[in-house]
Amino acid sequence: MKRNTVPDPPRWALKFFRWFCNDHLSEAALGDMLELYDRRLKSMNRWKANVLFVFNVIQFLQPFAVRQKSTPSSNTIGMYKNYFVIAWRTFAKSKAYSFINIAGLAVGLCACLLIGLYVKHELSYDQFHENAARVYRVNMDLKFGDNRLDLAVANPLFGETAKEEVQQVEQFTRLRWYGGFLVKKGKENIAEGNVAWADSTLFDVFTLPMISGDPKTALSEPNSIVITESVARKYFDQTDVVGQTLTINNTESRKVTGVIKDLPSNMHFQFTSFVPMIEDENALEPTWAGSQNYSTYLLLKEGATREEVAPLINKMLDRHLGPQLKDVIGKSLEEFNAEGNFFKASLTPLPDLHLSPGKIGELYASGSIQYVYIFSAIAICIILIAIINFMNLATARSANRAREVGMRKVMGSRKGALISQFITESILTCTAAMIIAIGITALAMPFFNELTGKSLTASMLLDPSIALSLVLLTLLVGMISGSYPAFYLSSFQPVSVLKGAPGSGSKRSMFRSVLVVFQFATSVLLIVGTLMVFRQLQYIQHKDVGYNREQMLIINNIDKLENRVQAVKTGVQQVSGAGNATITGYLPVNFYRSNDSFFTSRSLDVKDMISMQKWTIDEDYLETMGMELVEGRNFSRDMAADTAALILNESAAKFLGAKDLLEKKLYRIVDERTKLVHEYRVVGIVKDFNFSSLREAVKPLAFTFGSDAGAMTVRINGDITKTVSAIEEKWKSIVPDLPFEYSFMDADFDHLYRGERQSGTLITYFASLSILISCLGLFGLATFMAERRIKEIGIRKVMGASVSGITVLLSTSFLKLVVMGVIIAIPIAWYCTDKWLQEFAYHIDVEWWVFAIASALAVLIALVTVMFQAIKAAIQNPVTSLRVD
Amino acid sequence: MKGTYLGEFEELVLLSVAILYDDAYGLAIVDELERQTGRSVMISSAHKALMRLEEKGYLKSRMGGSTENRGGREKRLYQLTQAGKKVLAESRELRNNMWKQIPSIVFDGSKS
Numbered sequence: 001m002k003r004n005t006v007p008d009p010p011r012w013a014l015k016f017f018r019w020f021c022n023d024h025l026s027e028a029a030l031g032d033m034l035e036l037y038d039r040r041l042k043s044m045n046r047w048k049a050n051v052l053f054v055f056n057v058i059q060f061l062q063p064f065a066v067r068q069k070s071t072p073s074s075n076t077i078g079m080y081k082n083y084f085v086i087a088w089r090t091f092a093k094s095k096a097y098s099f100i101n102i103a104g105l106a107v108g109l110c111a112c113l114l115i116g117l118y119v120k121h122e123l124s125y126d127q128f129h130e131n132a133a134r135v136y137r138v139n140m141d142l143k144f145g146d147n148r149l150d151l152a153v154a155n156p157l158f159g160e161t162a163k164e165e166v167q168q169v170e171q172f173t174r175l176r177w178y179g180g181f182l183v184k185k186g187k188e189n190i191a192e193g194n195v196a197w198a199d200s201t202l203f204d205v206f207t208l209p210m211i212s213g214d215p216k217t218a219l220s221e222p223n224s225i226v227i228t229e230s231v232a233r234k235y236f237d238q239t240d241v242v243g244q245t246l247t248i249n250n251t252e253s254r255k256v257t258g259v260i261k262d263l264p265s266n267m268h269f270q271f272t273s274f275v276p277m278i279e280d281e282n283a284l285e286p287t288w289a290g291s292q293n294y295s296t297y298l299l300l301k302e303g304a305t306r307e308e309v310a311p312l313i314n315k316m317l318d319r320h321l322g323p324q325l326k327d328v329i330g331k332s333l334e335e336f337n338a339e340g341n342f343f344k345a346s347l348t349p350l351p352d353l354h355l356s357p358g359k360i361g362e363l364y365a366s367g368s369i370q371y372v373y374i375f376s377a378i379a380i381c382i383i384l385i386a387i388i389n390f391m392n393l394a395t396a397r398s399a400n401r402a403r404e405v406g407m408r409k410v411m412g413s414r415k416g417a418l419i420s421q422f423i424t425e426s427i428l429t430c431t432a433a434m435i436i437a438i439g440i441t442a443l444a445m446p447f448f449n450e451l452t453g454k455s456l457t458a459s460m461l462l463d464p465s466i467a468l469s470l471v472l473l474t475l476l477v478g479m480i481s482g483s484y485p486a487f488y489l490s491s492f493q494p495v496s497v498l499k500g501a502p503g504s505g506s507k508r509s510m511f512r513s514v515l516v517v518f519q520f521a522t523s524v525l526l527i528v529g530t531l532m533v534f535r536q537l538q539y540i541q542h543k544d545v546g547y548n549r550e551q552m553l554i555i556n557n558i559d560k561l562e563n564r565v566q567a568v569k570t571g572v573q574q575v576s577g578a579g580n581a582t583i584t585g586y587l588p589v590n591f592y593r594s595n596d597s598f599f600t601s602r603s604l605d606v607k608d609m610i611s612m613q614k615w616t617i618d619e620d621y622l623e624t625m626g627m628e629l630v631e632g633r634n635f636s637r638d639m640a641a642d643t644a645a646l647i648l649n650e651s652a653a654k655f656l657g658a659k660d661l662l663e664k665k666l667y668r669i670v671d672e673r674t675k676l677v678h679e680y681r682v683v684g685i686v687k688d689f690n691f692s693s694l695r696e697a698v699k700p701l702a703f704t705f706g707s708d709a710g711a712m713t714v715r716i717n718g719d720i721t722k723t724v725s726a727i728e729e730k731w732k733s734i735v736p737d738l739p740f741e742y743s744f745m746d747a748d749f750d751h752l753y754r755g756e757r758q759s760g761t762l763i764t765y766f767a768s769l770s771i772l773i774s775c776l777g778l779f780g781l782a783t784f785m786a787e788r789r790i791k792e793i794g795i796r797k798v799m800g801a802s803v804s805g806i807t808v809l810l811s812t813s814f815l816k817l818v819v820m821g822v823i824i825a826i827p828i829a830w831y832c833t834d835k836w837l838q839e840f841a842y843h844i845d846v847e848w849w850v851f852a853i854a855s856a857l858a859v860l861i862a863l864v865t866v867m868f869q870a871i872k873a874a875i876q877n878p879v880t881s882l883r884v885d
Numbered sequence: 886m887k888g889t890y891l892g893e894f895e896e897l898v899l900l901s902v903a904i905l906y907d908d909a910y911g912l913a914i915v916d917e918l919e920r921q922t923g924r925s926v927m928i929s930s931a932h933k934a935l936m937r938l939e940e941k942g943y944l945k946s947r948m949g950g951s952t953e954n955r956g957g958r959e960k961r962l963y964q965l966t967q968a969g970k971k972v973l974a975e976s977r978e979l980r981n982n983m984w985k986q987i988p989s990i991v992f993d994g995s996k997s
């Protein structure tokens with residue numbers, strides 16, 4: 001043909017024009033445009049003509065030229081109606097499969113929803129503050145000699161000085177734990193635990209909406225207090241209480257100057273009352289090298305960046321630190337730094353605080369980004385397993401749908417229409433599953449909250465952004481799980497399908513096999529993870545921590561007893577069943593801590609410094625706690641010199657290195673300005689005991705002899721309930737004005753590891769879920785296979801095959817897949833668990849038998865699932881299966 | 886007069902169809918308009934006007950006359966209907982009438 005004379009503009013533009021243009025215009029207009037194109041080719045290059053052609057086409061995109069909507073050729077709405085009907089009939093026809101499909105997806109989606117809400121909550125910490133993007137917390141990173149400290153706190157003056165000297169700092173505020181106090185309500189005294197000292201600028205930096213009171217002045221007068229809504233309700237039954245007074249610790253009174261809304265649960269501190277920082281005498285102390293006790297937050301000016309401000313505040317720090325170092329340790333900052341020591345400040349953005357690695361002196365324990373990752377990964381695994389179930393069952397059952405597909409194709413259905421039919425079906429299934437999943441999630445929410453210690457509500461799912469993502473998730477899961485079956489089914493050749501059953505060819509079952517292998521690999525991974533977490537937690541609970549925490553009663557409010565302390569101690573010890581008792585707040589299971597620096601020489605050289613915990617205890621402490629002395633002796637009340645005695649732990653001894661530590665002298669600065677130094681003498685060494693997370697190795701610690709009225713710990717020898725109530729009686733007779741508050745040391749210890757335990761339990765549940773879903777899928781596949789081969793089994797039986805022979809025949813093919821999954825999973829599981837365990841200073845080893853158990857478990861569960869069907873098929877009377885045709 | 890409003894462009898299109906007589910199709914009309922007015926005309930606007938005029942009953946069309954340089958596609962050939970002829974005549978008469986009523990001083994005056 002004369003091809004070269006025919007104008008040839010871009011084909012897509014032609015197609016596009018014919019697609020949108022109405023029939024009346026199409027032919028003539030297109031002809032005109034082609035003629036014009038042909039004419040243009042003579043005067044310009046092809047590329048330019050093409051552009052102009054496209055331009056012409058676009059010009060026709062006007063209402064007059066566009067095709068009217070109703071095109072009689074394809075009845076889309078009608079077809080979709082038909083898809084719905086067919087989908088419903090398919091559901092109804094094979095209830096078991098539909099149940100497995102929907103249940104599997106629903107459980108998977110439910111797990112996803114729960115984890116999604118959890119992760120969203122973890123990520124939402126402190127995002128809501130108006131100035132969230134401009135607020136930074138000051139961290140101090142220190143190194144003195146061999147002591148390396150990362151502090152979440154700064155010295156008292158840091159914030160104020162930064163505001164004065166660094167132009168980019170707009171405002172600062174400081175927070176410090178006040179601890180707790182007793183508030184009088186009627187005749188009773190109620191303990192309020194979460195109280196903080198705060199600067200009057202608190203409300204400039206954080207968004208804490210005030211219901212009544214003036215945020216500007218609320219924290220500027222001594223003896224005032226800002227309380228949350230719920231505290232106000234507790235004591236006054238209303239929230240409009242500004243100007244009223246609260247009686248604190250029975251004697252002081254504090255005027256309520258502000259009532260704020262309850263702090264949202266996604267905030268990195270959870271105080272319920274704030275008292276003015278000006279009451280804290282130490283808050284004005286001009287020390288830069290010494291005590292670092294204040295959580296300091298800086299509000300930067302609009303446009304200022306962390307990169308810009310960090311060097312400036314470090315310069316500021318150096319300016320003030322230099323002279324003080326010279327005074328205290330007699331070295332200039334340069335000399336100090338030259339020895340490899342440093343004193344640096346860094347800034348953490350407020351929204352990142354919760355998931356940043358915890359530092360020393362955090363107000364509240366922070367979250368863990370690691371768990372956010374782990375849980376997200378689990379959610380993805382579970383939903384993948386559920387999707388695979390769907391794909392496997394749908395393709396396996398393709399034979400049942402093949403005739404329908406063939407028929408549709410013969411009647412003129414195109415491939416695209418069939419694909420949209422099957423995708424519609426799977427989106428429908430998925431929608432049903434999602435509705436059920438939302439229901440289950442709502443029901444499971446209280447249980448989940450108990451596990452995670454969060455307060456999530458099902459109504460969070462109604463939040464527009466979450467609701468939208470639910471819809472998207474439904475569509476996405478529907479599309480993914482429907483895609484393979486849709487393409488597979490729609491590609492059947494009508495001729496071969498209608499002539500006979502389509503061979504479920506080896507290629508198809510190959511794909512299914514890969515999916516099953518993947519499912520079981522994931523399950524085994526989760527089982528191994530569960531076992532490891534579980535064993536590590538067991539190990540922690542039963543590890544010899546260096547003291548005895550069973551049957552130990554901790555009584556609080558001792559600090560409010562004043563001169564009655566001794567009377568209470570003697571009184572309690574008289575109770576039958578009560579054993580030794582010791583009075584001190586320093587316990588291995590709480591957060592009552594005090595860090596101090598000791599020097600081995602009077603010259604106070606930084607090189608000879610050791611940073612240790614300094615715990616003040618009485619002579620009964622070691623015995624009550626069941627701690628063991630390795631060397632030396634206990635403190636004694638009879639020796640007056642023991643007020644300057646020290647008992648070190650083994651870590652401290654190891655740090656000091658010297659062999660004969662007994663009688664060794666250590667020095668501690670008591671006052672930086674007057675240079676008052678205390679001299680201590682080591683009298684004993686105690687076996688290491690754990691007093692912080694078992695993730696960390698035991699740090700150096702020193703006991704000093706004295707009195708600290710933080711708490712009283714009593715060993716109970718007799719029956720716990722009886723003894724405790726007897727002690728309570730005794731308490732009430734001696735101190736009728738204070739509540740008897742107590743806890744048990746083993747419970748407090750467990751509390752320390754609550755985070756780990758919660759995650760352990762969660763992982764266990766989710767792992768079980770994933771196995772359940774995998775097994776549902778396997779069950780479906782096995783049922784189907786048995787059904788497909790029913791005639792074969794009948795004939796085999798007629799020919800003399802035994803029940804066991806047939807069972808083995810049907811089971812082995814599945815078992816092979818499961819075993820392959822196990823083999824793939826083991827190295828991955830090994831790597832992951834090993835990495836997790838390395839986080840703990842004290843941990844179990846990765847042992848082979850855990851993998852053996854996990855694998856055996858997976859194989860066993862799979863076997864039971866498959867065997868059930870296999871045996872059912874094998875014992876069937878061949879007459880029933882062979883009777884028809 | 887009210888119901889038979891004819892836009893300027895529409896009128897020009899009608900006139901072009903009349904001029905081209907036997908070969909009045911889209912592109913030819915565009916060419917004619919461009920030649921007569923010196924303005925550039927988009928194919929889509931010509932077709933839009935032709936469709937409207939056909940809807941109003943001033944034009945009728947038939948398909949025919951495919952050529953190689955149109956990729957073998959037929960033209961839609963337009964022809965004036967009686968109504969079309971009438972509306973053109975009316976329009977012309979209206980103008981003539983109005984011209985006649987202009988006092989001669991207007992144009993003569995401007996000359997001097």
